[in-house]
Amino acid sequence: MKDSILLIGKGRVGTALGSCLRTQKIPLVHRAGRGKFLPDIPKARLILIAVKDSAVSDVAKKIHQSRALKPGSFLAHFSGSLSSKVLRGNGCFVFSIHPLKSFAFPEGKCSDFQGIPFIFEGDKKAIKPAEKFVKILGGKLFQIKDKNKILYHAAACIASNFLVTLVSMAAALNKKAGISERKSQSRQPELFFIPLLSSTLKNIEKMGIPGALTGPIERGDFSTVTEHIKALKKNAPEILKTYRILGLETLKLARLKGLSEKESNLLKMLLKNP
Ligand SMILES: NC(=O)c1ccc[n+]([C@@H]2O[C@H](COP(=O)([O-])OP(=O)(O)OC[C@H]3O[C@@H](n4cnc5c(N)ncnc54)[C@H](OP(=O)(O)O)[C@@H]3O)[C@@H](O)[C@H]2O)c1
Incomplete structure (x- = not known):
């Protein structure tokens, strides 16, 4: 995965993801979910939103208003209960991948994700990039229909x-x-x-x-x-x-x-x- 990833959110999941991606030497820009993360936000092919569920759609709206999305970019969140539909806008591809693990005390290592199921739901075109991303983390991708999530x-x-x-x-x-x-x-x-x-x-x-x-x-x-x-x-x-x-x-x-x-x-x- 050569393109840089933009990761929004520095809570438990965001922190664990950020440190695993850095360990894997994946080009990464990591910003907190709140505050002024928009003005100098870089363009990215994959944008990941790891903020609390109730803030996901607002953060997605801000991203759509920014210049972060390239044509054909992918926008994703990690919630197990929200549909990827909350991310729609500006023609990018959307998906959600829920890591089936409790991150009460993430170690901040890739072992946080090793072997765990990631439940994918979203655009068909997003399956391959999602699979690639999950592979980097050491997880396994599973699919579910939006209505059953x-x-x-x-x-x-x-x-x-x-x-x-x-x-x-x-x-x-x-x-x-x-x-x-x-x-x-x-x-x-x-x-x-x-x-x-x-x-x-x-x-x-x-x-x-x-x-x-x-x-x-x-x-x-x-x-x-x-x-x-x-x-x-x-x-x-x-x-x-x-x-x-x-x-x-x-x-x-x-x-x-x-x-x-x-x-x-x-x-x-x-x-x-x-
Ligand atoms: N924790 C788990 O076990 C787990 C497992 C699977 C999936 N997930 C999913 O992963 C995502 C992140 O969960 P988490 O456990 O990492 O959450 P978390 O530790 O509570 O962190 C939530 C993050 O959201 C930010 N935030 C809160 N309100 C916001 C707002 N209004 N606008 C922008 N950012 C805001 C917080 O910023 P501040 O620090 O500034 O408040 C914090 O960085 C969620 O979608 C969750 O469903 C979590």
């Missing part, structure tokens, strides 16, 4: 954001259970679950779903689930609804893994019972 984004939120929520709920329960740590080992309560979470993720990677499922529902252990419900009713009734809903979803997986219909029906009654 929001569904894909909901899936990503369930897998990542809701996992954080679940760990937070588990940590709150553990606090009520009164697990105490030796002072010298004092740490955040959620860290307690890291070995369990890591092994579960490894199991999913190695064995897939439902193979990776373990626990009382998978084993058809009626008495343990009964005791869980009793304990939650008494100590954390606010969590019971979530336990029941996720328990019923887990039961479907347990059934797929081989739990008998009889055991499954008993557990279903127990989990549904208010």
Whole structure:
């Protein structure tokens, strides 16, 4: 990729992208999203907007008003929920590529992007340049139709954001259970679950779903689930609804893994019972 890239946005994704592209010796102009980035903005063949979703369309408008776009240029953003249509104007080609990773603490190295899926949506003419760009980062390009993008984004939120929520709920329960740590080992309560979470993720990677499922529902252990419900009713009734809903979803997986219909029906009654 000989043409220079113009990257707008110095947040988590913008910073990670900027440092990876510089490491790869790609000619790059990197500007913050806010402020006066327009007056001396250079022309570029590929312009990437890495600002918060609600500002993407405004930044795109500013770019269209500037002289940054050459004929046949490509304009892209990284949002998982927005369509590339928000970038349209002045006849350039538009696309979005959503890196399927959580950038809470990007290391600022190309390893931030190594092997991760980038979900492409946009103009057909943009597929090749997008693929080239993703290859530079070390990622893999996948395609999605514009109309299905929001569904894909909901899936990503369930897998990542809701996992954080679940760990937070588990940590709150553990606090009520009164697990105490030796002072010298004092740490955040959620860290307690890291070995369990890591092994579960490894199991999913190695064995897939439902193979990776373990626990009382998978084993058809009626008495343990009964005791869980009793304990939650008494100590954390606010969590019971979530336990029941996720328990019923887990039961479907347990059934797929081989739990008998009889055991499954008993557990279903127990989990549904208010
Ligand atoms: N973080 C992730 O895990 C992740 C993953 C995949 C995709 N993405 C996507 O990547 C893009 C950037 O996300 P991010 O996590 O890097 O965001 P971020 O860390 O919150 O940074 C957002 C950037 O947008 C700038 N900005 C905010 N309001 C603006 C405005 N009104 N006009 C111009 N610039 C403005 C901010 O500038 P200031 O610093 O001056 O406020 C900041 O540089 C988003 O489209 C997001 O959906 C993020």
